[in-house]
Amino acid sequence: MTVFEATCTAPVNIAVVKYWGKRDTSLILPTNSSLSVTLSQDQLHSKTTIRASADFTSDRLWLNGIEESIEKNKRLVACLRETRALRAQIEEKDASLPKLASLKIHICSENNFPTAAGLASSASGYACLVYTLSQLFQLPLDASDLSIVARQGSGSACRSLFGGFVAWEMGEKADGSDSKAVQIAPETHWPDLQAMICVVSDEKKGTSSTEGMQLTVKTSALLQHRIKEVVPKRMEEMIAAIRNKDFPKFAELTMQDSNQFHAVCLDTYPPIFYMNDISRAIIRIITEYNKDGVKAAYTFDAGPNAVIYAPEKNMAEIYAVLSHFFPGATFDDSLGLLSKTSTLPPLPQNFDTRVSPVFAQGSVKQILHTKADNGPRVLDSAQHGLLNAEGLPKRLA
Ligand SMILES: Nc1ncnc2c1ncn2[C@@H]1O[C@H](COP(=O)(O)OP(=O)(O)OP(=O)(O)O)[C@@H](O)[C@H]1O
Numbered sequence: 525m526t527v528f529e530a531t532c533t534a535p536v537n538i539a540v541v542k543y544w545g546k547r548d549t550s551l552i553l554p555t556n557s558s559l560s561v562t563l564s565q566d567q568l569h570s571k572t573t574i575r576a577s578a579d580f581t582s583d584r585l586w587l588n589g590i591e592e593s594i595e596k597n598k599r600l601v602a603c604l605r606e607t608r609a610l611r612a613q614i615e616e617k618d619a620s621l622p623k624l625a626s627l628k629i630h631i632c633s634e635n636n637f638p639t640a641a642g643l644a645s646s647a648s649g650y651a652c653l654v655y656t657l658s659q660l661f662q663l664p665l666d667a668s669d670l671s672i673v674a675r676q677g678s679g680s681a682c683r684s685l686f687g688g689f690v691a692w693e694m695g696e697k698a699d700g701s702d703s704k705a706v707q708i709a710p711e712t713h714w715p716d717l718q719a720m721i722c723v724v725s726d727e728k729k730g731t732s733s734t735e736g737m738q739l740t741v742k743t744s745a746l747l748q749h750r751i752k753e754v755v756p757k758r759m760e761e762m763i764a765a766i767r768n769k770d771f772p773k774f775a776e777l778t779m780q781d782s783n784q785f786h787a788v789c790l791d792t793y794p795p796i797f798y799m800n801d802i803s804r805a806i807i808r809i810i811t812e813y814n815k816d817g818v819k820a821a822y823t824f825d826a827g828p829n830a831v832i833y834a835p836e837k838n839m840a841e842i843y844a845v846l847s848h849f850f851p852g853a854t855f856d857d858s859l860g861l862l863s864k865t866s867t868l869p870p871l872p873q874n875f876d877t878r879v880s881p882v883f884a885q886g887s888v889k890q891i892l893h894t895k896a897d898n899g900p901r902v903l904d905s906a907q908h909g910l911l912n913a914e915g916l917p918k919r920l921a
């Protein structure tokens with residue numbers, strides 16, 4: 525019997541102009557446009573296998589080796605409904621196609637990094653789900669079309685359908701058909717731009733993005749100013765900075781936008797705090813590092829972890845600075861940063877180390893060096909699939 529199956533991976537993305545707020549919570553339509561950098565799947569990714577079979581009696585989902593309910597997950601149901609409807613349309617037009625739209629499916633997905641810890645697992649997770657469904661169903665859609673479906677899983681997921689530099693255009697229409705991701709520039713446009721992720725906490729966060737942003741929409745006057753006055757201009761400036769590979773401008777806008785996002789969280793009533801003492805120390809350290817010219821940019825999502833964007837040539841120095849204040853962090857060196865330098869560079873000569881205390885061993889748990897890279901990838905299911913011959917996970921938690 526023919527096996528209908530697809531296996532794909534998808535990347536995370538870290539926004540430099542943040543999405544925070546929905547004007548429609550069920551279609552997931554945002555109150556402002558946003559822009560992100562897609563990070564390499566060599567370091568962080570979701571991997572998903574989906575099989576359709578006449579032998580299956582119900583739709584089932586395993587996430588990181590644990591079975592989860594599909595019916596209770598309205599967002600996942602929406603992604604399935606949309607992609608099945610599109611498959612049904614193409615089956616209607618071409619009778620020779622196998623009838624996959626009516627078959628039950630088994631979905632097995634794994635993240636190679638902590639889920640729901642503010643490392644954008646919902647972004648890579650839903651991008652991967654929708655991309656794998658589109659492969660299974662052979663949907664004739666481009667990445668922007670697919671982003672409209674992935675957006676309904678998690679807003680930020682729509683940007684993970686593309687590699688490189690990606691805008692999510694907020695759109696205006698009530699049905700969401702113009703609220704989609706577009707690529708501003710591919711990853712090859714600015715290969716010099718790299719990122720360092722500082723994992724301050726890998727625990728599940730207190731206030732989810734979904735709940736937090738709607739409380740902000742309801743209570744923050746500052747958010748209205750951000751939506752109307754700040755983001756439209758900032759989007760234009762950010763796109764120009766990326767096109768011109770103007771790092772100081774890119775960095776300034778990135779840090780200002782992260783600061784404003786956390787300011788609207790503080791302006792929420794009751795306030796939401798995502799950054800902690802370590803996050804704030806990282807801000808002070810990068811500010812000191814930048815005092816004679818902008819060499820690095822920090823940004824924080826809905827959690828304490830920092831992402832630092834910088835040109836490749838500064839990365840060893842940034843790692844040396846971070847290691848000084850945060851001893852004992854494990855370093856994921858898959859880009860070979862340390863093999864290129866036999867010893868770490870010294871701290872910059874005029875760096876004032878009094879900007880922050882030296883923190884206890886392991887306060888920053890892990891530092892991950894990565895770079896901008898491409899969008900979802902298709903894998904060979906026979907070799908890389910997550911389901912066994914019976915259609916059950918090869919690995920359970
Ligand atoms: N591989 C996956 N496949 C399908 N769904 C996933 C996958 N990974 C995560 N999710 C969904 O995303 C949820 C986690 O999203 P959440 O927004 O809470 O955390 P996060 O994405 O890590 O943080 P943030 O988006 O704020 O950076 C999970 O509970 C699950 O429903």
Ligand SMILES: C[C@@](O)(CCOP(=O)(O)OP(=O)(O)O)CC(=O)O
Binds near residue numbers: 647678681
């Ligand atoms: C701070 C952010 O990371 C918020 C991401 O929010 P989500 O995309 O996780 O929210 P939902 O659409 O409710 O699933 C900023 C960003 O990625 O732009």
